[in-house]
Amino acid sequence: MAQLQMIINSKKLLFFLPFVATTLFGDISYKVENTNITLSQGKSIAEDKRYVYNYNRARAYVNYTNEGYFASVIGDVVNYLGDSYTSSSGFEYLKNSHANTPFRAQTNFKDYGDGSIYAKLYRAYVGYEDSKNRVVAGLQNISMGVGRIWTPTNIFNPKNSYAIEPDEIYGVSAASYVRHLSDTSRVIFVASQNAEKKFKYAGGYKGYLGFVDIGVNVVESKKTKMLAYEIEGNLADTGIELRSEAGYIKSTLFNDLKQEYETEFFQGILGAEYGFRNGVSVVFETLYSSKDFTNKERALNLNSDILSNLLSANFYSGVTLSYSFNLFLEASLLYIESFGDKNSRFVSPSLKYTLNDYNSFTIGAQILNGKEESEFGAYENSYFFKWCLSF
Numbered sequence: 001m002a003q004l005q006m007i008i009n010s011k012k013l014l015f016f017l018p019f020v021a022t023t024l025f026g027d028i029s030y031k032v033e034n035t036n037i038t039l040s041q042g043k044s045i046a047e048d049k050r051y052v053y054n055y056n057r058a059r060a061y062v063n064y065t066n067e068g069y070f071a072s073v074i075g076d077v078v079n080y081l082g083d084s085y086t087s088s089s090g091f092e093y094l095k096n097s098h099a100n101t102p103f104r105a106q107t108n109f110k111d112y113g114d115g116s117i118y119a120k121l122y123r124a125y126v127g128y129e130d131s132k133n134r135v136v137a138g139l140q141n142i143s144m145g146v147g148r149i150w151t152p153t154n155i156f157n158p159k160n161s162y163a164i165e166p167d168e169i170y171g172v173s174a175a176s177y178v179r180h181l182s183d184t185s186r187v188i189f190v191a192s193q194n195a196e197k198k199f200k201y202a203g204g205y206k207g208y209l210g211f212v213d214i215g216v217n218v219v220e221s222k223k224t225k226m227l228a229y230e231i232e233g234n235l236a237d238t239g240i241e242l243r244s245e246a247g248y249i250k251s252t253l254f255n256d257l258k259q260e261y262e263t264e265f266f267q268g269i270l271g272a273e274y275g276f277r278n279g280v281s282v283v284f285e286t287l288y289s290s291k292d293f294t295n296k297e298r299a300l301n302l303n304s305d306i307l308s309n310l311l312s313a314n315f316y317s318g319v320t321l322s323y324s325f326n327l328f329l330e331a332s333l334l335y336i337e338s339f340g341d342k343n344s345r346f347v348s349p350s351l352k353y354t355l356n357d358y359n360s361f362t363i364g365a366q367i368l369n370g371k372e373e374s375e376f377g378a379y380e381n382s383y384f385f386k387w388c389l390s391f
Contacts, residue, residue: 005094008315020141024115024224026065026066027066029062029063030060030061031060031061031341031390032060032061032390033058033059033389034056034057035057035059035386036055036386036388037054037386037387038052039053039383040382040383041085042215042368042380042382043379043380044380047090049088052082052085053082053085055078056078057077057078057079059071060075063158068129070126070127070129070248071126072125074105074122075119075120075121076121076122078119081115083113083114083115086114087163095358099139099171100193100194101139102173102193102194102195102197103173105121105122106119106120106121107119118244122139123138124300125140128145132180133178133179134177134253135176135177135178136175136176137175138173139171139172140174141156141157141192142176142192144202144204144228145382146230146243147159147232147243147244147285147333148243148318148320149334149382150281150287152268153245153268155219155226155249156174156200157169157375161347174193175192176188185206187204188203195332198221199221199222199341200219200305201220202217202219204218206230210271212231213230214230214231215230216228217230221251221305221368223251223252223304224249224251224252224305226249227247228245228246228248229245230244230245230388231244233308239364240274241272242272243270243273244268246267246268247267248264248266249309250262250264251263251306253297253300254301254376263291264289265289265291265309266288267287267289269286269287270285270288278323279324280322281322282321283320284317284318285317285319286316287313287314287315287317288314289313290314291314291315292311292340294312298388305316312376313340313375314340316337318334319335320334320335328353330351333350334346334348338374338375338376340369340374341373342371342374342375344368344369344376344377345368346368347365347366349364349365350364351363351364358389358391359388359389360388361386361387362385362386362388363382363384363386364384364386365382365383366382366383366384
C-alpha cells in the first residue's frame, strides 16, 4: 500500500514538474522603497486642531515575467506616528477606510504608544499579454479617462489631485481584457466585484480617427450607469495637446432619511497641455458638473460608486506647472479654483531634489483660501516634507 501511494505521489510530482520548471525559468525582480512624510495638517470644520505627525510606508514589489505571462504583488507596511493625530476622530475615520473588495486587503490597525501600524496588499494580479491581447485578473488599477487633474469618467480608480500622493488609490478586484483590433484601435472589457459581492461591468472602444483618438465607455452596476466619451489629439502642428472626457451618470444615493433616491447628471472636463522648449510644462483643465452636492450628501454616501463625482460646485478650473531646473531639481505647482456660491482656491507648490538613484526629497504645501463657508475656505494650510528611498 505504501509503495502504491509512493507511485501515485511520484506521478503527481511528474505532472507538476513542467509547471515548476516553467516558473523557475521565468524572470523575477524585486524592489523595495520607503516613503516617509512629515506633515503639519491644518485645521478644518470637523477638526479644530492642527496636527503634526509622521507617515511612513514601506513597500515591496515582486514582479514575475515569463514570455507573455506576468504577475505582480505589491505589499505595504504603513505606520502613523503622532499621538495627537492617532487619537483624533479623523484618524478613526481612516481606520475604517479600506479597499471596496470582496476580500480584506489590509490588517487591523495595531496601536502602540504614540503610533499605529498596519499592513495592506496594494496590488496583486496575474495576466497574459501578446501582440493582440492583454488579460489581467486580481487586485489592480483600472485606467479610464484622459484627464490630468480630474478623471470624472473613471469610477473604478478616480484620481485624487487634492492628496499629497494623487496616484495612491485603492485597487479594485477585477478581471480586465483588452483586444487590439489594429495598431490604432482596441476594445476593453472589465468585470469587478465589491465588498458586498456586487458586480460592476464596463466596456469600451478607442480608436484613431484622422487626427484624434476617440473612445466610448459604458459602465453598469446595480446602482450606477454611465455612458461616457474621451477625446485626445494634437492641435494641428502647434504641439498643444487637447483632451476631453465626459459622461452622463445615473446613480442611486441615500438621503438624510437613509432612503434611496436616483440622481442623474452630466460631468466632464476640457483641457490642454503644452511643453515649452525651456522645460516648462503647462496643463490647463476645466471641470463641469450639471449638479452639485453638499458635504452632508457626501457623508451619507461614502460607499457610493460615484463618491468622487459628488462635487461641491458646478464649475472648476485647474492649472499645473512643472519645471526642471536641472537633472536634480524640479518644481511643480497645482492651482484649482472652485466657482461655487463662494469662490475658493486650492494651491499646492512643491520642490523636489533627487540626490541619486536611491534618494529623493520633496518639500511642499497645500494652501487653501476663501471665505469660511466656501469649499476650500473651511480648511487651513498644510505643509509637508517627503523622503523617498528605493533600492
